[in-house]
Amino acid sequence: MSVFVNFSVQAAPQSGGIVERLYIHKSGLVLFRLGKSSDLPESCSDITWPYQFNTTDTIGKEWLSLLLTAKSKGESLNIGYIPQAGTTRCKIEYLYQ
Numbered sequence: 001m002s003v004f005v006n007f008s009v010q011a012a013p014q015s016g017g018i019v020e021r022l023y024i025h026k027s028g029l030v031l032f033r034l035g036k037s038s039d040l041p042e043s044c045s046d047i048t049w050p051y052q053f054n055t056t057d058t059i060g061k062e063w064l065s066l067l068l069t070a071k072s073k074g075e076s077l078n079i080g081y082i083p084q085a086g087t088t089r090c091k092i093e094y095l096y097q
Helices: 058-073
Strands: 014-024 029-034 051-054 076-083 090-096
Touching (some): 014 058, 029 058, 029 076, 058 076, 058 090
Antiparallel strands (some): 014 076, 029 051, 076 090
8 A cells, every 4th residue: 555645845935145244133133135135035125134033043053154154255045035024024944055
């Protein structure tokens, strides 16, 4: 007997580019921008800090490490993001290089 299970997974919208701006607050909030402000997705249109996450958990600390490494080397990153109602800033769902 064979059982086939199909899971439907919807990916988050994606964007990418070189880390152009990076802000780290003592509260653990990280704000950043990838690429030029003219290339931002409409739902993440804050021209200064369109993306955000927190370093209050392990994954946030790993993301920050990846951002810092990519920024120091001038390398591109890709992200999945989640638009937030009532703001032009998006939360990060995942990062990859």
